[in-house]
Amino acid sequence: MSAEALLYPFLFLAIFFESFLLVTFLSKPARAYRNRAIVPSFPKVAIIVPCWNEESTVAGTVDSLLALEYPQEKLRIVLVNDGSTDGTAKAIEKFATHPQITTLHKENGGKFTAMNLALSKVPDAELVGFLDADSFAAPDSLREMVATFDSPEILAVTASMSIDKPSTLFQRMQFAEYSFAIILRHIFASINGLYVTPGPFSFYRQEVFTKLGFFKHAYLAEDMEMAMRIQRAGGRIGNAVRARVYTKGPPTYRTLIKQRTRWTTGFLRNMLFDYRDLIWSKRNTVLGMFVIPLGFLAIGGGIIVFALNIVELVRRGYHAVSLIQTVPVSYTFALHPFSWFYLPITALVVMGILVLASTVTWMVVGKKLSGSPGSLALNAVIYIVLYGVTAPIWLIRSVSDVARGVATTWR
């Protein structure tokens, strides 16, 4: 069997996945979710900003929180310096006198320890949110988040994340990727299929921490672990699609691989070691029978498809080069008259284009639905070119790290 033939099952799955997105997006729960009106409600909210060496961005983060359209007396902001070695302590102390803000300093112990310290200081808050110190919330985002807690079973709510001012190639690629993730989160929230409440602007009911406990190290994926804990406890995780939050994406190849390896190993380790019971769980069918298996399939499939493409590329490349070397180069690159007969259209090509076109369409829908600013066109092109050769690298590294028991580090 040729490498090309082996790609068909993966294309089938990809088309099935895209179809599922469409069907679920058009289903009643998702429609109701995105058409939900904001009911004015102002419970007491605390927003925690854990900081570690974020001197250049934390002021912007705090400014965005102070600009939130929410009654001041109902909003408390807690800044935690987790033993930063740069000027973060000084940067957050500038806000120490602000009536809404509490600043805390502690020895470095990891993000989850900073979050837990702050949590212990806000026992009276009904909702507790977190915002990474390199992220910025839109002024109306908190109202959207609060409104999404519209039923007691919703224990956590996620926002729509975008990359803030993408400038490097990798940030531009992430901009498109995040636009796609916006719609994924919206769709899967409508069927309670989320297994991560990301650091940038996820909110929890206080009872999550009183009943289920505080954050854990969780292989440096504390946000993923908390979401899994909520799912295991039978809670729902919602999504406020119009709540925009902007985050600084890793600017370089190295930092991006590092971040994604942390995320992927966090998923694998949490799932395989601590939350294995969620896999094939009948209690939460969407998560157990669909989302989690798909997550594993995406990791394995990503690596296999990449390997198959490399094999095919090398084979064809070698063949093409050996042919080109046979005759003068000018002959190979001479223009030939166009004929429909020679159009390189195969089922593989058409199915690939179908998946790609569908993904780009979802990016457009995600961006439009969330109202995120920025231009998508160029970034989507960069995504198409770059993602397929970048993502497999962190997938391979993650699987290798988990298999060899290599500990993941934050930076």
Next chain:
Amino acid sequence: MSLFIRNILISLGITVLLIGTVTYAISYLNRARITELTAIEDQLSIETLSLETQFSLLETAPCETSASSTALSSELTNLDNRLSYTENQLGSDNPQVLQLKKQYSLLEIRDYLITKKLAAACKTKPVTVLYFYSNAGDCSECDKAGYALSYLRDTYPSLRVYSFDYNLDLGALKTFIAVTKVKDKLPAFVISDQHYYGFTTLEELEKQFPKGALATSTATTTVRQ
């Protein structure tokens, strides 16, 4: 039935529908290719027969034959390129491709024979190349040899190149191979009745041609692989 299960089933239906549509569309395209190839072969068959008939009618003065086998060769080249592409798309074991290849090989043999007859009658010396290849995976140099011959054919249109799949199960071709005494050592060339086996470089192949043969050019040829 839960919403989730319903969505899964609808999505599966959409997926099957989409893939079915793609498969049908590609199959339609390939059928159109086969139809075009068949049409070209039918036309060539008529033209070959016409040429042979003219040759028989004008046995005493065959050089006055109005039609030229040169035009046929040009059409054969076109057919060869398309057949080769279709073979790549559908696979060399596709029954329709095999059938078309057999018809194509017969046309080539007939064109070769009539070219020889005309050359003998008209006392001309066309430079002909019989090229034998295999795509059964046992001829690592065949792709390069075929590409080099395509280059020579386009660069020196007077060359008349006839390419044959050595392993094609066709009685006439087996007889042709026996008559021309070509060994199972591929790629194999018969250049102006001289045998040459293997392929290293274009320059080496060019050396096998009679002196001056690649300088004069007026006709066209056919190359496979």
